[in-house]
Structure formats: C-alpha cells, structure tokens
Amino acid sequence: TQINKNAALHPLWQSELSVSGGTRQSPINIQWRDSVYDPHLKPLKIHYDPTTCLYIWNNGYSFQVEFDDSADKSVIMGGPLENHYRLKQFHFHWGAINEWGSEHMVDSKVYPAELHLVHWNPVTSTSFEDAVMENNGLVVIGVFLKLGAHHAGLQKLVDALPAVRHKDAIVEFDVFDPSCLMPSCPDYWTYDGSLTTPPLTESVTWIIKKTPIEVDQNQLEEFRMLLFTSAGEEEKRMVDNFRPLQPLMNRTVRSSFR
Ligand SMILES: NS(=O)(=O)c1ccc(B(O)O)cc1
Numbered sequence: 001t002q003i004n005k006n007a008a009l010h011p012l013w014q015s016e017l018s019v020s021g022g023t024r025q026s027p028i029n030i031q032w033r034d035s036v037y038d039p040h041l042k043p044l045k046i047h048y049d050p051t052t053c054l055y056i057w058n059n060g061y062s063f064q065v066e067f068d069d070s071a072d073k074s075v076i077m078g079g080p081l082e083n084h085y086r087l088k089q090f091h092f093h094w095g096a097i098n099e100w101g102s103e104h105m106v107d108s109k110v111y112p113a114e115l116h117l118v119h120w121n122p123v124t125s126t127s128f129e130d131a132v133m134e135n136n137g138l139v140v141i142g143v144f145l146k147l148g149a150h151h152a153g154l155q156k157l158v159d160a161l162p163a164v165r166h167k168d169a170i171v172e173f174d175v176f177d178p179s180c181l182m183p184s185c186p187d188y189w190t191y192d193g194s195l196t197t198p199p200l201t202e203s204v205t206w207i208i209k210k211t212p213i214e215v216d217q218n219q220l221e222e223f224r225m226l227l228f229t230s231a232g233e234e235e236k237r238m239v240d241n242f243r244p245l246q247p248l249m250n251r252t253v254r255s256s257f258r
C-alpha cells in the first residue's frame with residue numbers, strides 16, 4: 001500500500017502508514033468528472049432530536065459533541081443507506097490557516113475545515129463500538145466549511161469552546177440541533193471508506209455534501225485556540241488535525257446529482 005508522504009503531520013498519525021493492506025482508506029480527493037451519477041440514490045433524510053445532545057468535550061485531536069444514541073431519536077436514512085443510522089457524535093477538522101484544513105478535497109480544492117457527523121447501524125450492530133468494526137457499520141456525513149458569513153447556529157458551539165480548551169475537558173451542552181450545520185442543497189457524493197483517525201477501520205459509508213456552509217474568520221480562529229494538550233502541559237495549539245489524502249484504489253465515487 002502507498003506510504004503516506006506527509007504522514008509525519010501530527011503525533012496522532014506520525015507513526016501511521018496507510019493501514020497495512022488498506023484498500024478503502026479515507027480521506028480522498030473527489031474528482032468531480034470521475035464521479036458517477038447514480039439515479040437510484042435517494043434524497044438523504046435527516047431527523048435529529050435536539051434534546052439528544054449530551055455534552056461537548058476535547059478528546060485531544062478535535063472537539064466533539066456527543067449524543068444519546070440509546071434509541072432511534074436522532075437518525076438518518078435514505079440516500080445510499082439500506083436502513084436508518086443513529087447519530088453518535090459530530091466533530092471537526094481544520095487547519096492553522098484558511099488555506100487548508102479539510103480532510104476530503106474536491107478536484108484538489110481544499111477547504112479551511114470539515115464537519116463530520118458520525119452515525120452507526122443499530123440493525124447490524126448492538127453498539128457504536130461494535131459498528132466501528134463492522135463492514136458498513138458507520139455512516140459519516142462530511143460538510144465543508146468555507147470562509148464567509150457568520151454562522152449563527154455554529155456560534156452556540158463556538159461559545160462553548162473556551163470551556164473545553166484543554167484535552168479531556170468536558171462541558172454540558174444540552175440542546176443543539178446539528179441540522180443547522182447542514183447546507184440546504186441536497187446534493188452529495190458517496191463512497192466506501194474508513195475512519196480518518198485510528199483505528200482507521202474500513203467500516204464507513206461516506207456521504208460528502210457538495211455545498212459548503214459559510215463560517216466567519218472569528219469562528220475559525222476560535223477553533224484554532226483549542227489545545228491538543230492537557231492543562232499543565234506545554235501548550236500545543238489544536239490545528240492541522242486532518243489526515244493526508246489516501247489512494248482511491250479500486251473505488252468509484254457516486255453522485256446524487258447530474
Ligand atoms: N474522522 S472520522 O469521522 O473518520 C472518525 C469518526 C469516529 C472515530 B472513532 O470513534 O474512533 C474516528 C474517526
């Protein structure tokens with residue numbers, strides 16, 4: 001398998017080679033012209049219950065908002081999916097500057113940040129942890145962030161970031177509807193891939209939204225004030241927490257739009 005040229009990006013991935021024998025690793029560069037329109041792809045249906053939001057925490061490589069996934073309250077279905085999937089958490093990846101930060105790219109265009117909404121299949125798995133190891137146990141929706149207008153929905157998240165500045169910090173985050181982070185355009189690409197951080201398991205159906213959401217400079221800069229490090233340690237700013245591009249190998253990216 002291809003050895004990542006710039007794997008020495010971040011301690012988390014420093015020792016990383018492409019998962020030995022990995023044939024469906026993520027992220028990838030989506031070549032628009034090579035994607036294949038699939039008329040059988042249905043519209044994605046999203047029903048998030050804002051009261052299932054639990055807390056926000058700094059896990060040492062991103063900030064993450066966790067949801068109560070003990071019932072089918074916040075679910076997605078349709079699109080390329082055969083059944084419904086439960087929302088477990090969402091998090092972001094971003095750069096030190098606006099010139100890079102996203103994990104996926106579109107025709108080699110990189111965005112300053114990327115949102116991942118992580119869901120698991122309660123029909124074939126009994127828990128998220130099981131689903132991580134299951135073929136197609138997970139669905140991650142990727143949404144690109146671009147520099148532009150202030151995002152009022154995101155600001156509620158941004159206002160909580162100072163409280164989770166250090167690794168392992170956690171703060172209650174009671175009512176939040178992540179649908180507000182979804183672009184209104186229904187168009188997406190979909191392909192079979194993997195987690196982009198260890199364990200890098202090849203269990204993810206990726207759904208990448210074509211249209212980015214806009215956030216402003218101050219909001220991006222708040223992301224960059226988070227720390228990889230715990231309280232008391234020498235401070236390391238949490239930036240560039242994205243994985244290098246992985247080879248497409250024998251995969252086709254399908255599009256829901258012509
Ligand atoms: N970055 S990602 O969405 O591929 C992802 C999601 C979940 C986990 B995990 O729960 O370990 C790791 C990476």
Ligand SMILES: [Zn+2]
Nearest residue numbers: 091093116196
């Ligand atoms: Zn991610």
